[in-house]
Amino acid sequence: MKIIAEVFKLPSGSPIPQFYGLRDDGSIDRAVTDTLLDLISESRPEELQKLDALLTLAQSGSYRPPNAELPDWSANDKNIWLTAPRANIGVIVVSNENIPELASGDGQPKQFSISEAKGAIHHWLQFLQKLSSSGAGNLIGQRFEASV
Template identity: 40%
Template sequence: MKIVTEIFRMPTGSLISLLYAVSDEGQVDQAVTGTLCEFVSLLYPPADAEFEDLLTHVRAGTYQSANPLLADFGVNDVNVWCATRNQKDECIFISNENIPDYSIDHGPLQQFSIQEFHAVLACWKKFQQKIRENGAERYIGQKFETVIP
């Protein structure tokens, strides 16, 4: 899988940053894009530090969900459940309530390793840093691709 970041000019002239996943077959992976990439793109301070703190507790084995039916973390309508050591390998499950196929009510939760989350987050942060340093205009038409194992 590849993670792609780019700047897109809207018909109105506005510039937006995009973060999406591309499968090995070269198609946009809607499941990864609509869940993991969407979650990462919404994770602004202080939510990013709060989520990292939660992951620290998950890895240490000190986190226990108060109610497994409720998400452990959420940003807008993107929700995350953390699997702890006693459940299975440490991973996160993500739903996007704005996309029926990936919502808790209509579709399966999408599962990702914590390493995959951190890899996508690193791509996004690196791209956002480039934009802050050089401006978004400079990157129109350029795609930055990172292979995620």
């Protein structure tokens, strides 16, 4: 999975960080972007570190959810399930409840490996460090790519 973090300049002139996934043909992968990557980019770094620790527990097989029917993590109507019955070992399921085709009810939430999710978190956190040290205005148009 190819992911991009970059700063765009809005018509108003304001810089805005973006995080999105690309398909092999170079088009934006809306399902990846609208689920996992939006959840990551809309979360604070401290929360992402907690999510990363939770993913590590799930990866080791030692995570036991308090209620397997409820999401294990949520941010801005994006939900993550780490265990059965929604997710299999080594896989997470991410929904976006604001997009019917990606919602947990009648839609088809997106599956990711735990390694992909952890890689995306780490890429975004590194990008945020770069933003902090360089300033968003100085990064406009620079693409920070990763394959996870």
